[in-house]
Amino acid sequence: MDIRPIEEKDRAPIAALIRKIETFSPQEVEVAIELANTTLTPGNTDYAIIVADRDGELVGYICYGPTPMTEDTYDLYWIASAPEVRGQGVGAALVSAMEGDLRRRNGRLIRVETSATEAYGPTRGFYASMKYGEEARIRDFYKVGDDLIILTKRL
Amino acid sequence: MDIRPIEEKDRAPIAALIRKIETFSPQEVEVAIELANTTLTPGNTDYAIIVADRDGELVGYICYGPTPMTEDTYDLYWIASAPEVRGQGVGAALVSAMEGDLRRRNGRLIRVETSATEAYGPTRGFYASMKYGEEARIRDFYKVGDDLIILTKRL
Numbered sequence: 001m002d003i004r005p006i007e008e009k010d011r012a013p014i015a016a017l018i019r020k021i022e023t024f025s026p027q028e029v030e031v032a033i034e035l036a037n038t039t040l041t042p043g044n045t046d047y048a049i050i051v052a053d054r055d056g057e058l059v060g061y062i063c064y065g066p067t068p069m070t071e072d073t074y075d076l077y078w079i080a081s082a083p084e085v086r087g088q089g090v091g092a093a094l095v096s097a098m099e100g101d102l103r104r105r106n107g108r109l110i111r112v113e114t115s116a117t118e119a120y121g122p123t124r125g126f127y128a129s130m131k132y133g134e135e136a137r138i139r140d141f142y143k144v145g146d147d148l149i150i151l152t153k154r155l
Numbered sequence: 156m157d158i159r160p161i162e163e164k165d166r167a168p169i170a171a172l173i174r175k176i177e178t179f180s181p182q183e184v185e186v187a188i189e190l191a192n193t194t195l196t197p198g199n200t201d202y203a204i205i206v207a208d209r210d211g212e213l214v215g216y217i218c219y220g221p222t223p224m225t226e227d228t229y230d231l232y233w234i235a236s237a238p239e240v241r242g243q244g245v246g247a248a249l250v251s252a253m254e255g256d257l258r259r260r261n262g263r264l265i266r267v268e269t270s271a272t273e274a275y276g277p278t279r280g281f282y283a284s285m286k287y288g289e290e291a292r293i294r295d296f297y298k299v300g301d302d303l304i305i306l307t308k309r310l
Contacts, residue, residue, distance in 0.1 A: 027224055069182055071298035109295060136291030138307060140264060143226035152293060 001090070003097045006049035006061070011040055013058035014051070021080045023119055032078050035063055050097045052081065052090045059085045062094040064102075064110075072108035095130050099155065107155050116147035127151050156245070158252045161204035161216070166195055168213035169206070176235045178274055187233050190218055205252045207236065207245045214240045217249040219257075219265075227263035250285050254310065262310050271302035282306050 006014070018024065018032045039047040045066075052060035060081035067073040076098065081090040102110065112132055114120055132151040141148035161169070173179065173187045194202040200221075207215035215236035222228040231253065236245040257265065267287055269275055287306040296303035 025224070031223060067296075068186060069180070070296060073296055108299070111293065111296075135293050136305065138264075138266065138290055138305060141222075141225060141228055141266075144263070150291065150293060 002053040060090040074107050074110050076112045110153045112151040116149050157208040215245040229262050229265050231267045265308045267306045
């Protein structure tokens with residue numbers, strides 16, 4: 001498997017991948033695709049994407065970038081892997097590649113926002129395994145009964 | 156004093172006002188002006204601005220909008236009043252006008268992000284007086300020693 005920065009040829013495959021993720025709502029699909037397109041815009045420095053490419057097939061990606069108005073803080077905006085490669089370490093490889101990139105940029109703090117609902121239980125377990133800890137929570141943020149959980153990791 | 160939605164004629168005065176705010180860093184000035192310009196873009200629904208106009212002079216503004224991927228949650232992005240009108244209730248009038256607008260839109264939750272540093276003490280006192288309570292905190296978010304405080308108010 002090849003873990004590499006996004007290229008122009010990934011534009012359509014990444015949109016197709018995002019559409020396959022069952023936990024993403026239609027609005028989340030739209031925002032995630034828009035962010036991927038912004039990342040591919042020449043001159044962009046706000047967002048970065050690393051993809052997992054298995055024999056020419058795009059099976060995962062991670063999107064992150066510097067948090068505006070902070071010193072050396074970064075947001076992990078999106079991560080997804082194709083249903084057919086789940087449990088094969090694709091997500092862990094992507095997070096590790098992002099962390100390596102951020103260490104090179106002198107990144108200090110990584111923030112991830114996720115949902116407290118049951119559907120996101122595996123996501124929270126994944127982040128815990130990667131040493132992202134819960135630092136804050138906003139009750140009823142996404143909707144009534146659906147809290148925002150803010151995870152962080154210090155590099 | 157007139158509390159009203161932003162108009163095209165406010166574009167230059169709002170940028171001039173933002174440049175006068177002593178707590179804003181150069182990067183914050185840039186982002187705040189960019190957001191005001193985005194708000195004035197035809198078709199924009201992501202951001203709203205209400206201004207305080209005193210005898211034709213723009214002396215304060217508040218910028219807010221729906222939080223992406225949430226149901227009825229809103230972010231208060233920026234609020235500022237001119238140094239010469241401080242203590243005259245301009246900020247409170249702007250927050251009240253925003254809350255009125257959000258109640259009409261069936262807004263449920265308002266989030267504000269601010270800094271834990273001493274320079275933002277008056278800002279935090281202002282929000283407390285408007286019933287915005289601290290709900291979460293991220294240590295060393297803006298920079299080492301400068302925490303993010305997340306305030307919320309339920310409508």
